[in-house]
Amino acid sequence: MRVMGVDPGLTRCGLGVVDSGRGREVLPVAVGVVRTPTDLDLAQRLLRISESAEEWMDRYRPDVVAVERVFAQHNVRTAMGTAQAGGVVALAAARRSIPVMFHTPSEVKAAVTGNGSAGKKQVTAMITRILELETAPKPADAADALALAVAHCWRAPMLARLAAAEAMAAAQKRRYEERLRAQAAARKAGGQ
Amino acid sequence: MRVMGVDPGLTRCGLGVVDSGRGREVLPVAVGVVRTPTDLDLAQRLLRISESAEEWMDRYRPDVVAVERVFAQHNVRTAMGTAQAGGVVALAAARRSIPVMFHTPSEVKAAVTGNGSAGKKQVTAMITRILELETAPKPADAADALALAVAHCWRAPMLARLAAAEAMAAAQKRRYEERLRAQAAARKAGGQ
Numbered sequence: 439m440r441v442m443g444v445d446p447g448l449t450r451c452g453l454g455v456v457d458s459g460r461g462r463e464v465l466p467v468a469v470g471v472v473r474t475p476t477d478l479d480l481a482q483r484l485l486r487i488s489e490s491a492e493e494w495m496d497r498y499r500p501d502v503v504a505v506e507r508v509f510a511q512h513n514v515r516t517a518m519g520t521a522q523a524g525g526v527v528a529l530a531a532a533r534r535s536i537p538v539m540f541h542t543p544s545e546v547k548a549a550v551t552g553n554g555s556a557g558k559k560q561v562t563a564m565i566t567r568i569l570e571l572e573t574a575p576k577p578a579d580a581a582d583a584l585a586l587a588v589a590h591c592w593r594a595p596m597l598a599r600l601a602a603a604e605a606m607a608a609a610q611k612r613r614y615e616e617r618l619r620a621q622a623a624a625r626k627a628g629g630q
Numbered sequence: 631m632r633v634m635g636v637d638p639g640l641t642r643c644g645l646g647v648v649d650s651g652r653g654r655e656v657l658p659v660a661v662g663v664v665r666t667p668t669d670l671d672l673a674q675r676l677l678r679i680s681e682s683a684e685e686w687m688d689r690y691r692p693d694v695v696a697v698e699r700v701f702a703q704h705n706v707r708t709a710m711g712t713a714q715a716g717g718v719v720a721l722a723a724a725r726r727s728i729p730v731m732f733h734t735p736s737e738v739k740a741a742v743t744g745n746g747s748a749g750k751k752q753v754t755a756m757i758t759r760i761l762e763l764e765t766a767p768k769p770a771d772a773a774d775a776l777a778l779a780v781a782h783c784w785r786a787p788m789l790a791r792l793a794a795a796e797a798m799a800a801a802q803k804r805r806y807e808e809r810l811r812a813q814a815a816a817r818k819a820g821g822q
Contacts, residue, residue: 480732484717485724508710518700518713525676525714526721532677540672 439594440467442500443587444491445579446508446524448474448483452579453491455498456569458591466569468498471580480522488526495534503531504590506582507540539597541589546582549589561585631786632659634692635779636683637771638700638716640666640675644771645683647690648761650783658761660690663772672714680718687726695723696782698774699732731789733781738774741781753777 445452451474455467472490474483495503505528508521528538544554551564562581566574568588575581637644643666647659664682666675687695697720700713720730736746743756754773758766760780767773 479724479730481720481724481730484721488721509706514701518709521710521713522717522720525717528673528714529676529680529718529721532671532673538671538673 439502439591440498440500441587441590442494442498442503443583443585443590444503444505444524444527445582445586446487446506446520446527447579448480448487448519448523449476450577450579451487451490451523451527452577452581452583453494454575454580454583454585454587455494455500456584456587456591458594462592464569464588464591466571466584468494469575469580469584470494471577471583480519484522484526487523488530491527491530492533495530495536500536502590502594503527503536503538504586505538505540506546506586507542509542539590539594541586541593545593546585546589549592550585558582631694631783632690632692633779633782634686634690634695635775635777635782636695636697636716636719637774637778638679638698638712638719639771640672640679640711640715641668642769642771643679643682643715643719644769644773644775645686646767646772646775646777646779647686647692648776648779648783650786654784656761656780656783658763658776660686661767661772661776662686663769663775672711676714676718679715680722683719683722684725687722687728692728694782694786695719695728695730696778697730697732698738698778699734701734731782731786733778733785737785738777738781741784742777750774 439458441456441458443452443454443456451472453472454469457465457467459465472487474486505524508517508524531538547556547561548554550568551560553560558578558581562574562578565571565581565585565588569584575584631650633648633650635644635646635648643664645664646661649657649659651657664679666678697716700709700716723730739748739753740746742760743752745752750770750773754766754770757763757773757777757780761776767776
């Protein structure tokens with residue numbers, strides 16, 4: 439499975455691609471960062487991010503795109519820009535029928551370092567070791583994008599089992615409700 | 631000038647097109663709302679909104695797209711979705727080289743009703759009267775999209791004058807600084 443991780447942002451948008459093998463085996467494919475100038479129009483910045491994301495998707499053909507889920511940040515303006523950058527990347531994937539999965543920063547940190555509140559340095563150090571990179575990816579956004587991709591590889595089997603379990607529970611509930619309805623109908627027919 | 635107003639949202643995205651004439655003359659062209667189901671994937675919802683916005687842009691060929699600027703809302707999750715919906719619409723415009731302008735809700739309310747904190751009903755009532763519509767546009771998102779377009783038409787000349795004044799001030803500052811540098815250089819040359 440090939441996963442493209444995206445750490446969205448208007449000023450710096452991290453992109454990283456990894457291939458997953460057996461078990462927890464992960465191999466680095468590509469890493470980079472898209473920058474857009476702060477004095478450029480918002481729409482133009484989104485266009486540049488979209489074009490770069492599309493270029494990467496067309497070049498590396500990921501099976502899935504993993505995007506960081508944005509929550510409230512200290513700075514609302516930054517959070518909005520981050521959400522918009524992530525939105526246009528998700529859109530680029532949807533246009534190509536590539537599934538998009540969102541992971542929270544703490545899910546990524548927990549998957550990669552074992553600690554959901556790990557710092558940026560720790561994430562960079564761990565991802566460098568996990569992917570056996572010769573030098574640490576820079577800036578932090580590039581390392582985060584790789585961390586997202588690796589976290590997705592490792593979380594995907596668990597998420598798939600969870601989804602299967604939920605589907606099974608929903609089916610059981612449906613069958614149970616149908617049986618109740620059938621019993622009620624039988625009682626009603628018997629009473630008449 | 632033809633303006634497409636957009637009241638962004640994931641569940642309901644309002645779209646409205648108006649033509650501006652002389653002075654404050656505005657004519658309605660089209661109004662509608664794009665809905666996406668809440669149980670659909672975020673990426674798929676953004677794709678539907680993007681496709682509808684592109685369809686409208688290709689059909690009505692606006693000279694400018696006016697989008698509501700999203701600020702912090704009561705619900706952070708909603709605010710993020712709204713920002714993302716607005717982002718993909720801005721992207722669709724940028725792809726077509728259509729300029730995108732953002733206006734805050736209070737700027738729109740002030741332009742259309744004279745009161746920056748007017749309620750939804752008041753905005754709908756005023757936009758119905760301004761555009762001489764036979765029936766009030768529904769839902770509120772559709773009315774808001776028209777209000778955005780009208781507000782842009784009326785704010786555009788003021789914004790253009792403001793931009794011209796700012797450009798002139800910047801040019802004056804540049805010339806003044808050049809003169810100071812030339813004088814300093816002349817003094818230095820004279821002193822040697």
